[in-house]
Amino acid sequence: MASKRINIASGTAWEDLVGYSRAVRVGNIVEVAGTTATEGSEILFPHQPYEQTQYILLKIEQALKDAGASLKDVVRTRMYVTNIFQWEEIGRAHQEVFKDIKPVATMVEVSDLIDEQLVVEIEATAIIADEA
Template sequence: MMRQLISSGAPWEAVVGYSRAVRVGNVVEVAGTTAQDGDTVTGTDAYTQTRRVLEKIGAALNAAGASFEDVVRTRMFVTDISQWEEVGRAHGEVFATIRPTASMLEVKALIDPRLLVEIEATAIISA
């Protein structure tokens, strides 16, 4: 089965040894994605960051030949669970009718203290 690696071009992908997404067969796994692009973090609030994260996930899915409609699971990691409604609102704007399974967990910290949310996604492309 063919293995397709999708890179975002971030310099730390090679250093850490990961891909933005990997497609094997009809399954696409998108790595933990944040609102950080180089030294820039888009947004200082959870809603804006989540919107940027989902844009980046959408681009990775597209590069793998998938779309949001193929997503069956998301995992949301937030640094402050009291902001769940902001993250949930942005997530719902994309997935309201798709309704993948989802988890939202509070974590102690993300790699940059400006980051409030990180999301992973799993997609299964229908034949």
């Protein structure tokens, strides 16, 4: 029997413009799209890796909640950064959220994100464990 697909929207204009969801849940798996420090069309914390990462992880947490999951269900994060030398600030914000959960994580440098003021974009995968 196929699992039901649930698309989670956050209401940004980009979702319809590009054709994506903030998160998608199929069965007990939740995938959260690349998330940046934006609210509406406003860039938050321009060029500030630690603050952007903190904000992004809050947005990811909300998307997970909307999908019936939580941060404790996260098994993987992928961090795309525009300056790998800022890894310590980004990693510190990540560690503050995931220090006890410890998902697998990847951090790679990319040449650009959608706006030059953005320095971090994060994706997450969560698997909701059976409570049986």
